[in-house]
Amino acid sequence: MSDSWLGRVLELEVGPVAHGGHCVSRVDGRVLFVRHALPGERVRAEVTEDKGGSFCRADAIEVLSGSEHRVTPPCPLAAPGGCGGCDWQHAEPAYQRALKAAVVAEQLQRLAGITREVVVEPLEGGPLGWRSRVRLVAGRDGQAGLRAHHSHRVIPIDDCPIAVPGSLDAALSKRWRPGVELETTCDGENHLHLRELATVRGRTQGKQLSGGMAVQHAAGRDWRLDAHGFWQVHPQAADTLAQLVREWADAPLGGVAWDLYAGVGLFASVLAEQVGPDGQVLAIESGRRAVSDGERNLADLPQVSWRSGRVEHLIEDAPTPVDVVVLDPPRKGAGRAVVNAIAAGEPDRIVYVACDPAALARDVQFFAEHGYSLTDLRAFDAFPMTHHVECVALLQ
Structure with a gap:
């Protein structure tokens, strides 16, 4: 296809969920993978990626007819043009699980020929405050943030609602060299570990800034291990x-x-x-x-x-x-x-x-x-x- 759809805004009927955090729609014989939408909705979506093949990617920028399962995302950055970390903040938690179940069932049927109900x-x-390990990157201003979806662009953040509360404070409280990557870990004792990452000759190396040896608890045992392993x-x-x-x-x-x-x-x-x-x-x-x-x-x-x-x-x-x-x-x-x-x-x-x-x-x-x-x-x-x-x- 010679004409790129990049930047084009389309009015779409949103179809079923697909593997990868988006739903499927079809326009003029092409498949669109639409983020920030839910099955059955009618939306206006902007094409964000078009490599000229049979499909392209889009973001729902306006909901014309919303799903009964749609909610306001707890994080304002979980939106078109925002952070790429969360896919389903705009859906009720129980409905998120239903979407994931549908994906698992579809993959089993399509790739293994198995028809099975999945729960x-x-x-x-709960759905927030669970993520015990987060990787951040410093933007041009030195403020740590998260990358946008399918992009190297850095979205500055004040906090992350899915991260363990307080686990990002050390990384977000100072300025860093632009481009530096940081990894934070909160272990089973609620101890925080922070390291700075660098790529040297194609291999990732870490400089420990605090902590380093994590304590975890599972299977009736106490585990002591590399906090970033x-x-x-x-x-x-x-x-x-x-x-x-x-x-x-x-x-x-x-x-x-x-x-x-x-x-x-x-x-x-x-x-x-x-x-x-x-x-x-x-x-x-x-x-x-x-x-x-x-x-x-x-x-x-x-x-x-x-x-x-x-x-x-x-x-x-x-x-x-x-x-x-x-x-x-x-x-x-x-x-x-x-x-x-x-x-x-x-x-x-x-x-x-x-x-x-x-x-x-x-x-x-x-x-x-x-x-x-x-x-x-x-x-x-x-x-x-x-x-x-x-x-x-x-x-x-």
Whole structure:
């Protein structure tokens, strides 16, 4: 298409929700992904991105006929041209969960051929004040802020309503060198940790400004780990997921289990309790600091052995046969090679923790090719106000 629609304002009938925090509309044979709208609404939307293909992106700048589920966003920056962090502040919390459930169900049906009713469950604490880790960037004036959606533009902020109250005070109370990135973490003891990030030769390096060693609580244990390493962002998520893994993994006493993409060993600790001192738990994790933290935190569980490296490189040599596999891959999912290697171990049960429903659905289909069926699924609203959702799938 030769004529760009960028900047064009269109009157649209808003269609169903789509993966990514927007809804779908269609105009003149093209698909528009519309943010700040809800299904069934009629809006005026401005096209914000048009790369000339079959689709473009737009922001709803005026609501002509609103949904009954529309509310006033608690943050004025959750609006067209504002911060890109939140997708659904303009929807009732219960309706946000319904939208996420629809996305998970659609991805399972489209990518895995599975028709299943999905319910997204809330976590304790409500939709605000939950985010324990936030990355900020300093604008041209040195004031820390958040980036606009799909942009490097910095939106200055005074606070963030989804962040743990007070957790951004140290970063927002001073001026920084323009372009500096900052990461704040509030741990399970409500201690605050702040570091400055820099990219050197393509690698991100951090300069600790305060704190550094976090204390978290989950799975009946106290964890001491790098404050900026991997840990669930929602304060209730880690323990909720560990409890479900304990229920679904059901590893046999004396058995063999794998914990893939293990982080600091949250799920490995659960598996170790189940297999007992005569069993084996292999934890594979690519982050060396996470492995070091995991080894220290699980030093009382000698049945857990650690391997540092990429799962796809190490899984071929994992001990077999294996009874249970738990995996919590990054957003891109595990992929066919890892799925094939897991299936080759012939586990009775696979517990798959996923932060991206599309990647989960694709990998479920890969597992189906090896005879594994999705026998249970739960989804949690571990990221309220955003489009993200945490799912746990049981495959047998």
